[in-house]
Amino acid sequence: MTERRNDLPVAIIGAGPVGLATAANLIERGITPIIFEKGADVGSAIRQWGHIRLFSPWRHNIDPASRRLLEPTGWSEPRLTSLPYGAELVEKYLKPLAAVPAINAALRTSAKVTAVSRVGMDKSHSRDRNERPFLVRVETADGTVRDHQVRAVVDTSGTWAHPNPLGQAGLPAPGEAEAMMAGLITEPLPDITGADRALFAGKHIMVIGAGHSAANTLLALGQLVKNEPGTRVSWAVRGADASRLYGGGDLDGLPARGQLGTRLRGLVEDGHIELHTSFTTTSFSVSDGLAVTGTTPDGDVTLDVDLLIPATGFRPDLEILREIRLELDPIVEAPRDLGPLIDPEFHSCGTVPAHGASVLAHPDRDFYIAGMKSYGRAPTFLLSTGYEQVRSIVAALAGDREAANQVHLDLPETGVCSTGLGGSADTPAADATEAVEPASSCCATPEPLLDRHGLKEDPLMMRNNAGVLFVCVKNGGKSQMAGGLMRHLTGGTVTVYTAGTTPGAVLNAQSVESLAELGIDISGEHTKSITAEMLADVDLIITLGSEAVVDQIPGIEMRHWDTDEPSLRGIDGMERMRLVRDDIHVRVKDLAAELSGDKS
Known part of the structure; x- marks a missing residue:
């Protein structure tokens, strides 16, 4: 009988968010990881869609164990309610995480895994199989091939490189x-x-x-x-x-x-x-x-x-796992026990129950597929799900069955996904x-x-039929003044909306009067909330003042104007309002020139 080699590292295939989260959990447990990433740097697949924003905010995209590794380094956590671009996920999260010494020491980039097996035996041999180390064959950029012996394998290589055919x-x-x-x-x-x-x-x-x-x-x-x-x-x-x-x-x-x-x-x-x-x-x-x-x-x-x-859509690459004993759902090519839980005809990303090592296990003990690849052909995956998967897997590898079996997720309910x-x-x-x-x-x-990175990089996007939404808290003053000024300056060539995060009952009379002094009448406007119709028709949202907050909406450019507040200097009444108006007027003129393509 061959003795199990627990002194060997655990191999992680892929250095994306879930792969690095696996490493973070292993490090916390005192287990040595070795991470094989076929790209030249971490998050290589994500870099290919770096111009894209995720649907889920940062709070769902940061792994707890990874956060604990990052915090002592002075890492600055992004605003948890904002929605990251793919490039931001790499630059603000994955790269700092990969720079943590314990992760960096385990990381092997430009290292493509070409096969996984058991040392000294193929799939057909069973005697003492679970006591044999895994063999992970890796090819580096210069063509060198090396076999690594490891105690366990977690495949988090994703599905990005394998799109479904068109026929x-x-x-x-x-x-x-x-x-x-x-x-x-x-x-x-x-x-x-x-x-x-x-x-x-x-x-x-x-x-x-x-x-x-x-x-x-x-x-x-x-x-x-x-x-x-x-x-x-x-x-x-x-x-x-x-x-x-x-x-x-x-x-x-x-x-x-x-x-x-x-x-x-x-x-x-x-x-x-x-x-x-x-x-x-x-x-x-x-x-x-x-x-x-x-x-x-x-x-x-x-x-x-x-x-x-x-x-x-995409599908998993199972070719590198031909010598591993897998047990896959025949429909979605996920682990057999997971398949019925994620079938997209019946489940959305928010209705898939939390699951861990016991659901993700295969006949070859200590081999796991996690992350997007674990969902096979089902597309309803969330990063939070992957993070909980690998937390449980690592607990199982550490022998902590109680922690491995206690799985929990707090996700948005998203039934429309199906x-x-x-x-x-x-x-x-x-x-x-x-x-x-x-x-x-x-x-x-x-x-x-x-989405795109910013209006200033591509003013063409908004020159024709541009739509702008101005937002303040009550929609009675600053946003209404900005809307009135924009309509006046652009003569209807820009679609203008105004709204409030907590709309009041009426317009601010001094705001109405201050614009009337410029020959602009907004007395017929009324306060309102942000609507889906507005969002469907605008390219840019501008919040005004220190209290108005609107979460990032993918596909729409977001800006904030920290407008002048003369009351902090003891200036009140119409004198205050004229100063606020004039500050907004300058900003609106600059924006109108930008939207028209006038860079003079």
Whole structure:
């Protein structure tokens, strides 16, 4: 009988958020990790969608054990209610975490895991199997291959590198590989309004898929349609019912995600996006562009496009695990006991129960798949879920069964996840009585919310038909003055809304009078709250004053104006209000010039 080697490290595949959280938990337990990351740095997959914001705020994206490692280093925690870009997740969280000495010593970058097995035996051998160390074969950037012996393996490598095919029945359509080789099918989630803008501007772009990444991509393309002449967008989905493509709107437990469907519906109804329902892709043909043929209830249809963006979801790469004894759910390719808990036809990200080592275990003892990859083909994963998974797994590896079995999550209830914005391109077309399309990812990779880094980097985004929402607390003074000044200065070329976080009953009479002195009449305005209709129609939200706070809304630029408050200097009455007005006037003039593209 072979003695188990508990002196060996625990291998972690992937240095993303869940992989580093695994390492943090191991370090707290006094267990040595070794982390293999195929990219050149931590979070390499996230860096590829760094221009994208997550649906979930920071409070759901920071692992507790990782926080405890970071706090003694002087790390500055982000505002927990704000929504991070992918790039911010890396720069403000993963990179500082990787710099912690204990993590840094365990990290191996440019180290691609090509196989996992047991030392001295393949999958078919059983005698003393669980006492044998694991063998992890790693190839480095220079082509060197080395076998590492480890006591346990936690695979957190994700699914980003393995998108689902575009054809029917889970298979690539004829001509799909050739179209990809020709560069006519892009990578998922390109930076359409940023670095990749020139690739798409003025082209006929097709999007296939009905998931959140499709919605994100389409919102960005909608901006190009408005601002880049000649840009045309076609969107093909398998489903027949267009209404279910737009999700839950205001009913969504994650408001940022709920806004996706509302804004997307507007782009379709306004004619900026051509929607093709009941479309099953059957072939691709490469010529000067790309001919995409699909079957529809009215017969075959061929669309000639310049580029196609896939948005059909992802699946796990199980090839490196061929010599590991896995027990997978036959439907979603998750661990067998987890599969029924995450089936997207029945569960959303907020209704999946907390689960840990006992649910994630496989026949090969001390081997686990965690994070996004543990969900297989199901797209309803949350980072918080992954963090609780690995906390429990590490407790089990440490022999603390009580802690391993006590699993808990506090997540937003998001039932609409299972009733709209479906994922796979191969979801059957259904009538209203049939099962809904599977949901796309809620908060974690690879389905976060597309947005851009800032207005100043790309004023074109807002020059035509710009929409601005001014927000103060009561919507009786500062926001109303800003709205009145913007309407006056832009002559209706900018759509202007005002709202309050806690609206009062009436407008401030001195605010009305101060604008009347400039010939601007806002006496007919009334106080109001922020509505979904406003958010669907604006590109920029500006909060005014020290007390107004609006959480980050993905897809919308957010700014804050810390306006002058003369009362702090003992100035009150109309003298105070004129000073406040004049401060806002200067800011609004600058903004109006920016939105018009005037940089003088």
